[in-house]
Amino acid sequence: MTESQVQPPAAAVWILSRLLGDSEREAYLGDLEEVFRTELAAGRSVRSLRRWYWMELLRAPISRDRTHVSTPSGDGIMQNTFNDLRFAVRLLARRPGFTALAVLTLALGIGATTAIFSAVYPILVAPLPYPHADRVAMLWEREKNGSQDNLGWQTFDDLNRANKSFEAMAAMSYSNATMTGGDQPELLKGQRVSTPYFSVLGVAPAIGRAFLPQDDIRNTARVIVISNGLWRNRFGGDSTLIGRAITLDGNPFTVIGVMPAAFENVTAPGAQYWLPLRYDASLPYSCRTCRHLHVVGRLKPGVTGSQAAREINTIFANILRDHPTDYSSIGVEVPQLQVDITKSVRPVMLALLGAVLLVLMIASANVTNLLLARGAQRQGEFAIRAALGAKRGRVVRQLLTESLLLAAAGGLGGAAIAQVGVKALVALGPASLPRLSTIAVNGPVLAFGFAITTIVGIVFGLVPAMHASRADLHQGIKQGTRRTAGSSRLTRAALVMSEVALAIVLLVGSGLLLRSTARVFAVDPGFDAAHVLTMQVQAGGKSLPNDTVVRAFYDRVLAAVRAQPGVEAAAFTSQLPMSGDFDGQSVGIKAHPAANPADNPSPFRYGVSDGYFEAMRIPLRKGRTFTAQDVGASPHVAIVNESFAKKYWPGENPVGQLVTTADPSKDQWMEVVGVVGDLKQLALSQQESNAIYVPETQWPYADQAMSLVVRTKGDAAAIAPAIRTTIWSVNKDQPIVRVVTAGQLVAQSESTRRFALVLFEAFALVALVLAGAGIYGVLAGTVTERMREIGVRSALGASRSDIVAMVVRQGLRLTAFGAIIGVVGALALSHLIASLLFGVSPLDPATYIGVTAVLSVVALGACAVPAIRAARIDPMETLRME
């Protein structure tokens, strides 16, 4: 850049030219530019010159009397605003400590609120990214106890044919497939869907086509639609892929479509491909009790959700009448898709939003307090202005400009904090958080941040502004800057009390969550999670064509893993506790046949290898565990857990009882040979449920995926690579997924609670610090104001401890009032987080007492410094000052 191209900062020139009066504008700007260029030519750096120019702007003269609004010309208001703004910038720049503290406080409040809103927005506010997303609904069977269940294919088929409320309806099931050919076999997640799936969502493939009815017929050519991510990452975004075949599980599939990059598949997040469902009534797993399908539908325009629900339930009542023994459910629920996927996290998100708004309120109260304290010091300035003829509105405007400027700076800082906060939020967020990929600081979130910044700026600016403009002229001038008006002191006390109250509410919330989390993790999972590594091993594809080969593969893997150094025990299980696995099985009991098969117990079913209970250290209560002799050819056996035994054979010996997982009329009985302890399958906080264990080798078919559990002598995580290599030495085409220690699984099962706890703790900490700062600020202010009084008191014989006690008393009085209000507020509000609590009542007295104690200690600390300062006041000096 040559020198002649370097210009003074255009923005500064523009602002200056609007600030200066007509008479000096030209000469003034010319002078500045002349110096700018001369100095530049003399070798001064552009940067320092620009800085100098901006400083010149700040020190530019006030060309008109600022306290009069009487400029009649059109740009008078603009002129005034600029003057106000410039004056505000100068004032704030003159007190960097105050400004930094206020901006930082606001940035924290606004940033945290914006970050939380960025997660709340896509989950609870923004519609799903489908056309008329409010018309997309899920369908679930409703059980007697109110829980929801999947649908069997024939139920879906009946509802789909008979209803007139839906434009289209699609059934969905999960799918896994292994893609080989890369460095390592890769497990893909996908979905099987009936034909109208994509039109129900209202999204068409970006290239190629969606499924047609002829694709959904069994034994026709295999077709597949893939996600944009898979297309880009595995196939390099090759547009000629359409019509070509790709290989999954050793079988060729013709690619017919690629979904758009923006397509968000909320019914199965992370799905990389879609296959036609290809069910018909002849399939054994199409039965009414084979309830493993999810159903989504699109309502016809003008049909409401409740109308559709009424129609569907009428149809379902007919189905129930025709098939009385097939259903344990009593109705069908038709929730909107958005409500359905966000239901589980809604309480957490709302609680967090509430908590962060409390933080924002405390931050605003704190800044209001800072401004009030400063307003008190500026009493003289306002009085003089009023005396010179400034109208009340003019002063209010000036103060509002200052507070809005502060808020704007806080808002900018807040946006930066929100950026970082959102990253932390996504990293911390539980896997169950829907729409995780859409959580970001985007347009609507920034608009929200801007809106709260403005509201905060106006609200905390108005309070001091009203005080300042009400000030008594005479008093103000006479007293100068030394004393504040009593009303302002009252307001500040009230603000500090509300800060304390709000902090108590937050502290109670996080205290309750903390105690809940401690209680949850004190729960015995029913197995020993220490030193256990788990991983899921897939078995499929061309190299493992049938059950015999698959089972032989599992056996060889187990033998190889058990031979590894550092391995104490190893076993396979078809479902792993707390991993999200969920597999129930209807069980018939010979001694207690149920009249309606649907009323049979439906325990968790575990197909396990021998040595499973030993590897997991699940205690044996009665009988024996499985041995290597319990194979397909030997008599079929089962083990039940304590809950199952207690419920179905109360007072009887469960060992020796006969049960079946097949139709009891087929007489395929298994003998119960043992009873083991209960364990937590879903999460630590869930009730124990019934469980039945069977030898994997005696199950009618081999599981395509088994979880390997390895009890190690040393660190469980460290052995993972060696185990993986061992498995691949047996068969290199089988993907290994979900490699985690059992300890991690236990922790993850409570990740939503942890997520809420970590955030609540962070917010409570900020609230505590802010409330402490608020108490300190008010006390420090009063000590300064009452300097003379304190001096007189000590001159009249008050001891230092009397004075310390006086200040501390004032601080503790504020705290006590605030705490009482806070405790009442917390008692009223804590039921809102009841769904996040475990084993702790929302009214838990220990939490309330503990929280109040913590706050009292902080309050005492905040009182100490001003109290000591007050005690050190020299009476002679204060009296001389008068």
Place this chain on the structure above:
Amino acid sequence: MPPANLGELEQLVLLAIARLGEDAYGVAVRKQIATRTRRELSFGSVYTALTRLEAKGLVASRLGEPTAERGGRRKKHYTISAAGRRALQRSLNAIRTMARGIDASWGTP
């Protein structure tokens, strides 16, 4: 109207204008003060003083020709008026009178 009292800044600016004669304008005034007193004034201060002096009738101004180095803007030249000269003399006299005898005892370099 009695002669106006001058603030220190106004004195400095008036003295600078008196020294500069025909060449007195914002940049020159600021530079004159900077080289003689080692005080870097902002243009804000200089123009505040100039505007006030002009309003009191102590200086007069006229616009010069536009130049490229000033971004095509004109200079505003200032000249000291008769009233300005009187005010300056008055305040300088006051200072000399008050300072007489003190300089020596402070050991002026």
